[in-house]
Amino acid sequence: MKLSVIIPCYNEEAVLETSYTRFSNVLQSTGYDYEMIMVNDGSKDQTLKILSTFAQKDKNIKVISFSRNFGHQNAVTAGLHNCSGDIAVIIDADLQDPPEVIPEMVEVYKKEKCNVVYAVRNKRKGESFFKLITAKLYYRTLNYLSDYSFPVDTGDFRLVDRKVLETFRQFPEKHKYLRGLFSWMGFKQIPFYYNRDERAAGETKYSFQKMIKLASVGIFGFSKKPLKLAISLGTISILVALVMVIWIIYLQIFAQDNVVQGWSSTIITILFLGGIQLFTIGILGEYIGNIFDETKNRPEYIIQEKINFEE
Numbered sequence: 001m002k003l004s005v006i007i008p009c010y011n012e013e014a015v016l017e018t019s020y021t022r023f024s025n026v027l028q029s030t031g032y033d034y035e036m037i038m039v040n041d042g043s044k045d046q047t048l049k050i051l052s053t054f055a056q057k058d059k060n061i062k063v064i065s066f067s068r069n070f071g072h073q074n075a076v077t078a079g080l081h082n083c084s085g086d087i088a089v090i091i092d093a094d095l096q097d098p099p100e101v102i103p104e105m106v107e108v109y110k111k112e113k114c115n116v117v118y119a120v121r122n123k124r125k126g127e128s129f130f131k132l133i134t135a136k137l138y139y140r141t142l143n144y145l146s147d148y149s150f151p152v153d154t155g156d157f158r159l160v161d162r163k164v165l166e167t168f169r170q171f172p173e174k175h176k177y178l179r180g181l182f183s184w185m186g187f188k189q190i191p192f193y194y195n196r197d198e199r200a201a202g203e204t205k206y207s208f209q210k211m212i213k214l215a216s217v218g219i220f221g222f223s224k225k226p227l228k229l230a231i232s233l234g235t236i237s238i239l240v241a242l243v244m245v246i247w248i249i250y251l252q253i254f255a256q257d258n259v260v261q262g263w264s265s266t267i268i269t270i271l272f273l274g275g276i277q278l279f280t281i282g283i284l285g286e287y288i289g290n291i292f293d294e295t296k297n298r299p300e301y302i303i304q305e306k307i308n309f310e311e
Contacts, residue, residue, distance in 0.1 A: 003027065003034040003106070004085030005099075008075035009051065010041040012093045016050045019093045024058070026099045030106065037062045037079040038093070042069030055307040063307035070301040073176050076156060078301050080168055082309065089159045090178070097157040101194050105159045108192055115187035117159040118151060118179075123195040151191060154179060163187065174300055237276050244269065 005023065009016070027034045038061060040048045048065050055061045064078050076090055087109065091097050097119065105117045156178050160168075167185055183189070 001032055001087065002085040003030065003032045003102075004079075004083035004088040005034065005036045005102070006076055006079030006083060006088055006090045007036060007038045007093050008041055008072055008079065009038055009043065009047050009093045010069065010072070010075070011043045011045045011047060013043075013046045013050055015094055016047065016054075019095055019099075020054050020061075022095065023099050024060075026102055027060075030103050032106075035060055035062055035083065035085060037064065037083055039063075039075040039079050040065040041072065041075040042066045052307060059308055061307075062309055063305070064303055065305040065307075067302040067304040072156075073178055074301045076178055077176055078303065080165060082306075083165070085162075087159055087161050088165060090156050092157070096196050097155070098194070101192070102159075105192050108190055109159055109161070112188070112190045114190045115161050115164050116182060116189040117192050118154050118182070118189060119157040120151060120191045120193050121153045121155070121196045122193050151183065151189075158182065174294055174298070176300070237273055 005027065007019070007023070012019070023036055027036070038051050038054070040051055040063065048063075051061070051063045051065075055063050062082075064082060066075070066078070079090075080088060087106070089102055089105065091099060091102070101119075105119070108114075109117050158179075160182065164182065164185060164187060168181070171181060
């Protein structure tokens with residue numbers, strides 16, 4: 001059995017030496033044939049140079065380098081498209097997800113005869129209360145909005161077999177939300193519980209803006225409920241308008257001296273309906289934007305260089 005480990009890297013020069021040592025020690029201890037596919041996602045530091053050095057001295061290291069930064073999900077996608085293993089593990093270079101648990105995940109895969117082993121975080125060290133609470137809220141909101149059920153407190157860290165890999169290659173969509181797609185596929189999936197560590201070195205590359213973008217890809221990629229929200233808001237606005245009509249009639253009859261004719265009702269109505277219209281237009285814009293990106297049919301990523309891959 002051959003094991004492929006997909007490791008996306010973006011400006012990770014501070015942690016790569018430690019990562020390479022720990023990953024190599026773990027994978028050599030398994031006794032399996034293995035490859036580490038390290039994807040340079042358009043890094044601006046010395047990441048590519050360091051990865052090239054690893055590849056020169058270790059033929060188990062394969063490097064894919066993008067022409068620019070295409071994003072974490074596309075980097076993982078490139079690794080999955082180019083791996084040759086019977087099973088593949090997706091894991092980040094920052095060592096928050098400890099590579100030492102990979103052999104345990106392989107044993108779960110063999111024992112359960114499953115297709116996917118997805119890692120569930122028991123504890124998340126070194127992360128702020130804000131990030132922890134927003135992550136919990138997000139996964140539960142996604143499950144509420146979606147027509148499918150997704151495991152909570154998980155990330156992209158998981159093991160998938162060749163059947164899942166071949167199925168994944170059939171997905172042509174450009175805005176991939178990988179953890180959602182793997183859950184959507186079905187097959188036999190088993191959870192693996194572990195404790196997540198602090199980042200070994202360097203700083204997180206997932207800014208708040210990037211986290212919001214990834215979250216929106218998940219919601220708009222797996223749910224039509226935001227579109228139905230427009231109908232609900234329209235119904236609410238009608239009911240509010242009816243209540244306001246009744247209130248205005250009441251004031252006209254019983255409080256004529258205290259009423260500024262027309263001003264309050266006009267302003268409230270304009271602001272209320274205007275807010276609903278802009279909100280629903282924004283929702284429609286997200287879906288239309290995704291359709292626009294799909295119809296352009298541009299590649300998800302552009303590979304500038306590949307190292308240690310057979311021609």
